[in-house]
Amino acid sequence: MPDPLLSLCGLDAFYGDFQALYGVDLQVAQGEVLAIIGANGAGKTTLMRSISSLTRNRAEMVRYRGEDIGALRADEVAARGIALVPEGRQLFPSLSVEENLIIGGQIGRKGPWSLPAIYTLFPILQERRHQQSTSLSGGQQQMVAIGRALMANPDLILFDEISLGLAPIIIKDIYAALPGIIGEGMSALIVEQDITKALAVSSRFYCLQEGRVSLEGASATVAREEISRAYFGVA
Amino acid sequence: MEWVNVVVQGTLLGGLYALFAAGLSLIFGVMRLVNIAHGDLIVLGAYLGLSVTTVLGLHPLLALILVVPVMAGFGYVLQRGILNQTLGKDILPPLLVTFGLSVIIQNTLLETYSADPQKMNAGALETASVSAAGLSVGLLPLLTFGTAIAVIATLQWIFYRTALGRAFRATSDNPEIAQLMGLNRRHIFGLAMALALGVTAIAGIMLGIRTSFDPSIGGGRLIFGFEAVIIGGLGNLWGTLAGGVILGVAQTIGAKIDPGWQLLAGHLAFLVILALRPNGLFPRIDG
Numbered sequence: 001m002p003d004p005l006l007s008l009c010g011l012d013a014f015y016g017d018f019q020a021l022y023g024v025d026l027q028v029a030q031g032e033v034l035a036i037i038g039a040n041g042a043g044k045t046t047l048m049r050s051i052s053s054l055t056r057n058r059a060e061m062v063r064y065r066g067e068d069i070g071a072l073r074a075d076e077v078a079a080r081g082i083a084l085v086p087e088g089r090q091l092f093p094s095l096s097v098e099e100n101l102i103i104g105g106q107i108g109r110k111g112p113w114s115l116p117a118i119y120t121l122f123p124i125l126q127e128r129r130h131q132q133s134t135s136l137s138g139g140q141q142q143m144v145a146i147g148r149a150l151m152a153n154p155d156l157i158l159f160d161e162i163s164l165g166l167a168p169i170i171i172k173d174i175y176a177a178l179p180g181i182i183g184e185g186m187s188a189l190i191v192e193q194d195i196t197k198a199l200a201v202s203s204r205f206y207c208l209q210e211g212r213v214s215l216e217g218a219s220a221t222v223a224r225e226e227i228s229r230a231y232f233g234v235a
Numbered sequence: 236m237e238w239v240n241v242v243v244q245g246t247l248l249g250g251l252y253a254l255f256a257a258g259l260s261l262i263f264g265v266m267r268l269v270n271i272a273h274g275d276l277i278v279l280g281a282y283l284g285l286s287v288t289t290v291l292g293l294h295p296l297l298a299l300i301l302v303v304p305v306m307a308g309f310g311y312v313l314q315r316g317i318l319n320q321t322l323g324k325d326i327l328p329p330l331l332v333t334f335g336l337s338v339i340i341q342n343t344l345l346e347t348y349s350a351d352p353q354k355m356n357a358g359a360l361e362t363a364s365v366s367a368a369g370l371s372v373g374l375l376p377l378l379t380f381g382t383a384i385a386v387i388a389t390l391q392w393i394f395y396r397t398a399l400g401r402a403f404r405a406t407s408d409n410p411e412i413a414q415l416m417g418l419n420r421r422h423i424f425g426l427a428m429a430l431a432l433g434v435t436a437i438a439g440i441m442l443g444i445r446t447s448f449d450p451s452i453g454g455g456r457l458i459f460g461f462e463a464v465i466i467g468g469l470g471n472l473w474g475t476l477a478g479g480v481i482l483g484v485a486q487t488i489g490a491k492i493d494p495g496w497q498l499l500a501g502h503l504a505f506l507v508i509l510a511l512r513p514n515g516l517f518p519r520i521d522g
Contacts, residue, residue, distance in 0.1 A: 054411060074414035084415050092408040095401060103401050107417035152417070 003066065005030045005187050006051070006082075006156055011061045011070075013046045013211075020046040022211045028156065028187050035198035035219060036191045038208035039231060044191045045087050047208070048160045051189070052084045053077040064156075079107055083154035087161045087191075089145040091133040097144055098129040104148035111153025112184055118147040121177060139170030146174070150181065157182070159190045163197070175201065195227060209233050240370055241491045242484055247372070249463075249483030250380030251445065253476040254438035255456050256463035257386055258431035264470040264519075265403045265427040266322060268329045272337040274457030276432060279340055280306055280439020281355070281448050282348055288355055295355040295444050303436045310432030314425040322424070337453065344450035352447040361444065379441045383479070386434055387472050393430070394472070403427060462505040468515030477516060481508070 004027035013021035021043045028034055036044050049055045050070075051062060057070035069077055083104075091100050101118055119126035122143040128136060133144055142162055149157055163171040171194075178201055182188045192198035199205060199219040207215040207230040215222075215230030259273050270276075280302060287298040317336075321328040363374040394400035406413040406423045414420055442448060442456070459482060467478030482501050489500020508516065 052415060054414070073419065074411075075417045075419045078415050078417045086412060086415070090409055090412045092405045092412070094404045094408050099401055103405050103416050106398065106402070148416075 004028055005032075005065065007063045008047075008051070009061055009063065011047075011050055011057065013043070013050045013055050013057070015046075015055075020211055021050065024208075024211075024213055026206055026213070026216075028189060030155075031185050031187055032204065033182055033188045033190065033202045035202035035205040036189060036208060037193075037195050037198050037205055037227070037231065038214075041210075042208040043211040044208055045160055046211075048084060048086075048158045048189070048191060051077075051158060052082060078152065079109075081109060081152075081155040082158070083149035083152045083156070084158045085145050085149045085160060085162060087164065089138075089141045091141055091144055091148070093132065093134045095133060096130050097125055097133050097136065100133050100144050101125070101147050101151050104151035105153075107152045109153040113150040113153050115151075118150060121180065122147060139166050139173070142166060142170070142174060146177075146181070154186065156187045156189070159188065159192075161191055161193065163192065163194060171197070195231075207231055236369055238491075241487045243370060243372060244376070245484030245487035246480050247376035247380045247483070248487060249476070249480030250376070250383035251438070251441055251479070252459045252463045252482050253383040253479030254379070254386060254434065254441055255460035256467075256475045256479055257383075257390060257472065258435040258438070259457075259460045260464045260467075260470065260472060260475045261390060261431045261434070262427060263464070265407050266424050267326070267407075268318065268322065269326070269333070270431075271330060271333040271457065272340060272453075273333075273435065273460060274453030274455065275337045275340040275344075276306075276435050276453075277439045277442060277456045277460075278344065278448060278450060278453045280432075280436040281443035282344055282353075282439075282450075283436070284440040284443050285348075285353055285355055295357050295440055296360075298355075299437060299440055302440060303433045306436035306439075307429040307433040310428040310430075310435075311425040313432075314428035315421060318428065319421045319424055341450050341453060348450065350449055350451070352449045353443075354447040355440070355443040357444040375445060379445070382437060382441060383476060386437060387476050390430075390434070391472050399426065459501070462501065465515055466505060466508050468518035470519035471515075471517045474515060474517035481516075 006028040008024050008026040011021055011024040012019065024047065036047060038044050046055065050057055053072055053074040059068040059071035062070035064080060064082065069080060095103065101115060124140055125143055125147060128140065133141060136144065162174060175197060190198055190202060202219045205217065205219050206213050207227060209230060215226060255277060259270060262268050262270050283302045283305060284295055284298045287293055287301050288295050317332065318329065321332045360375055364371050365374060394403060402418050402423050405416060406418060406420055410420050463478035463482050464475050466481050467474030481504060485504035486497045486501040490497035
């Protein structure tokens with residue numbers, strides 16, 4: 001395998017005295033889509049937060065394009081081309097839909113994504129662009145959150161539970177849009193509760209259990225029993 | 236007619252109070268920081284104006300060209316150097332640190348300028364007045380009120396029409412996620428404090444032209460500023476102007492009834508509004 005875009009080496013993460021991740025090793029190649037699966041509390045969201053530098057890491061634990069970025073501030077990591085679609089969307093309530101998108105692009109990285117491109121992807125957002133972001137439905141808010149991350153033209157995009165709390169039909173729409181989003185040479189990490197969906201859109205997967213990687217492999221060939229074992233920790 | 240005059244004078248006085256309050260309102264709105272040293276920073280602005288006018292022989296209004304950037308620069312350094320370190324989940328550290336800052340500023344001014352009351356000389360502007368419809372209105376209060384409107388309109392424009400304002404609002408909404416947009420929270424807060432102290436410099440110079448000042452009056456200006464912000468509703472800049480006007484009118488009406496009642500009437504009006512509308516008259520409506 002050539003030099004990976006992102007590699008995690010023995011990543012630990014803590015919330016105060018509580019350790020959420022134990023020595024996680026993980027690689028993402030350029031253009032690759034990885035799924036992160038695991039039960040509630042397995043450390044999936046913490047993993048996303050650590051990569052984005054929202055939690056403090058040691059520098060060498062997160063390596064990106066040959067640079068140790070673990071100890072950088074979150075805004076410096078974002079400027080290097082890592083974008084997060086956070087769990088629960090976390091839009092800015094006092095900004096309109098369009099302002100939420102514009103602020104995502106404020107980093108000023110060049111690439112295919114711009115306001116018109118986002119509006120082509122999600123036409124409903126153009127109609128609603130002057131509304132307050134909190135007045136939208138859950139699915140539309142998720143589109144804004146995805147659009148906001150894309151506006152930064154990232155090389156690596158992290159999706160944290162993008163289907164959480166959404167109606168099945170909306171989830172279907174969003175997953176239908178995903179290949180078009182990731183197809184542009186972008187790499188992606190997808191955290192997802194729905195294992196079938198996660199495996200369908202990814203080429204490889206990592207399963208977390210109580211803060212450790214319990215299984216990794218190719219999404220297409222993995223056996224269901226193996227995943228159940230890694231997921232629930234039953235022998 | 237006499238009472239109309241009282242209300243007009245009070246309204247214009249409210250412009251000065253709105254200038255006191257605008258910086259407080261901005262800082263609280265962006266970073267939830269209650270700046271106890273705000274009144275002393277206003278007085279510091281007045282003294283810097285005094286130094287510039289006496290040393291360079293400039294008109295106090297021209298001194299703004301120097302004092303505003305100096306205060307803004309001081310604000311940025313103050314925020315990056317000290318105040319950012321106090322911000323967190325606990326609201327007590329910023330209160331204590333700005334209280335300490337207030338003591339430091341007061342004593343530094345005392346050492347440098349002595350306790351004697353000072354005043355800036357604005358020449359003919361101080362006594363000039365315009366008459367219309369039987370009312371005679373001082374040019375300086377009118378100018379102060381106009382400045383307050385201009386300052387608040389500018390702040391409003393910055394907040395809702397510029398990239399900096401978007402960054403302010405996003406950081407205020409959710410500082411963590413705002414960082415993911417490439418915004419360095421410490422820098423954004425520094426800029427907010429710079430802007431607030433720029434406005435504070437204007438407030439200080441307007442104060443210093445209008446009345447005499449000494450190093451101890453910061454606390455009183457802080458109270459007027461707080462009252463204007465809270466009457467108007469936290470986080471609403473036009474509300475802050477309205478709050479300043481209500482406070483000013485209450486004070487001039489009080490003074491009209493009995494000269495000793497000026498301050499009391501203002502505080503009473505504040506208490507009544509606080510009791511009836513604890514969130515102020517025009518609280519910010521958000522999501």
